[in-house]
Amino acid sequence: MAFVTPAGVFRRRDLVSCDGWLDKVSQWIGDEQYEDVGVDVPGLEVVDLKKSFLRKEKGKKGKRKRKEIVHALNGVSFTAERGQIYGLLGPNACGKSTTMKCIGSINAADSGTIRVFGVDVSKQPYKARQMFGYVHQDAGVDKILTGREHLDLFADLAHVDTARKEQNTEDLITALRMENFIDLETGVYSGGIKRRLDIALAMVHQPGLLLLDEPTTGLDVESRAIIWDLLREFRGNGGCVLLTSHYLEEVDTLADVVGIMDKGSLIASGTTAELKASLGGTRVQIRIEEFTSQTEAERALEHLKAKGAIRQGLINPGLGNALELVIPANRDTSDAVEILLRDAGFESMFSVSKSRMSLGDVYLTATGRSLQDADRIAQAARDPKQTKSEQIL
Numbered sequence: 001m002a003f004v005t006p007a008g009v010f011r012r013r014d015l016v017s018c019d020g021w022l023d024k025v026s027q028w029i030g031d032e033q034y035e036d037v038g039v040d041v042p043g044l045e046v047v048d049l050k051k052s053f054l055r056k057e058k059g060k061k062g063k064r065k066r067k068e069i070v071h072a073l074n075g076v077s078f079t080a081e082r083g084q085i086y087g088l089l090g091p092n093a094c095g096k097s098t099t100m101k102c103i104g105s106i107n108a109a110d111s112g113t114i115r116v117f118g119v120d121v122s123k124q125p126y127k128a129r130q131m132f133g134y135v136h137q138d139a140g141v142d143k144i145l146t147g148r149e150h151l152d153l154f155a156d157l158a159h160v161d162t163a164r165k166e167q168n169t170e171d172l173i174t175a176l177r178m179e180n181f182i183d184l185e186t187g188v189y190s191g192g193i194k195r196r197l198d199i200a201l202a203m204v205h206q207p208g209l210l211l212l213d214e215p216t217t218g219l220d221v222e223s224r225a226i227i228w229d230l231l232r233e234f235r236g237n238g239g240c241v242l243l244t245s246h247y248l249e250e251v252d253t254l255a256d257v258v259g260i261m262d263k264g265s266l267i268a269s270g271t272t273a274e275l276k277a278s279l280g281g282t283r284v285q286i287r288i289e290e291f292t293s294q295t296e297a298e299r300a301l302e303h304l305k306a307k308g309a310i311r312q313g314l315i316n317p318g319l320g321n322a323l324e325l326v327i328p329a330n331r332d333t334s335d336a337v338e339i340l341l342r343d344a345g346f347e348s349m350f351s352v353s354k355s356r357m358s359l360g361d362v363y364l365t366a367t368g369r370s371l372q373d374a375d376r377i378a379q380a381a382r383d384p385k386q387t388k389s390e391q392i393l
Ligand SMILES: Nc1ncnc2c1ncn2[C@@H]1O[C@H](COP(=O)(O)OP(=O)(O)OP(=O)(O)O)[C@@H](O)[C@H]1O
Pocket: 053, 054, 055, 070, 071, 072, 090, 091, 092, 093, 094, 095, 096, 097, 098, 099, 137, 382, 383, 386, 390
């Protein structure tokens, strides 16, 4: 686990074992980190970001190790303004965390530019870190310290003066409703409370940009609602947020602008309303039978494709092999599809439902896969050893 603090990036082992660590940190921070920046620059600018990894597979005795280059980011560009939540959406392994890690200066990008409030992250990392707070994908708190001790430590690392530290700490404890937990060792915290503390740690030095890598994955409903409220308040005060998520609903609800990532590239971006409107079609779900066989569902889908009746379509095994279809705007929607299916010998439908486009449909239309399917494929392709080493980091 890495802690990203304004003073640098540290591993958990540094935190527990390094004597005199704070003194060392003090030498690394200069006063220039605290200079004000212009108010007109965007919170975050990412230009043509590229990053590849060399993935090495450990060979068995006597056998060669296999090496493979993974192009995690293929030139990603986007801008997030102040007072805006920018949601990065995409399946496993599409490059969301790598984007975050490059912005957060955990990974060095191969090429491209990242500016946080106008400050180039690769040229002035310490200054940039003063301006953002980073919440890692996995909870990054230490078991042996209390929540308050963590906050104290992180505020000290950022050289927050005592009065401001006390005020910020109290504000965050109240906003995240942590009063009953803050003086307990974090070893006894539930996942939701740990996550709330993680967010408090990222905000204790009052950054202008928050980088949140899947902040609510697996959280209870209460913690999620509390975090959402805090993010809305932060945005309302002019803060800028970059958020990655697997949850369509979260991005749809929170984000002002959404970037959809696939295979290391940003394939679409805009407000959720713009993205949905750009599709200009209708979403239809058809269940031929309550439980349609895979063969019959495939035959029906092929028939609709051959007739040019749909723009995208897939079979949903989780719903009795239902057909999930995107029908172009100029087509007469579900009735025409039903007639075509009847022509192909499918007598009556178990159910037919129409809806407006969702963010999931935007993804489906852009990639030809549902987000869930893309997740499953990426999960299967991912190297388990590398995944483990990323988790340890
Ligand atoms: N340190 C690393 N070494 C080798 N490959 C890596 C490393 N970090 C990431 N990758 C690879 O880069 C690609 C993008 O990974 P990344 O973690 O950015 O995806 P993601 O979209 O955040 O997925 P998830 O939601 O599962 O975290 C993946 O193929 C991943 O295996």
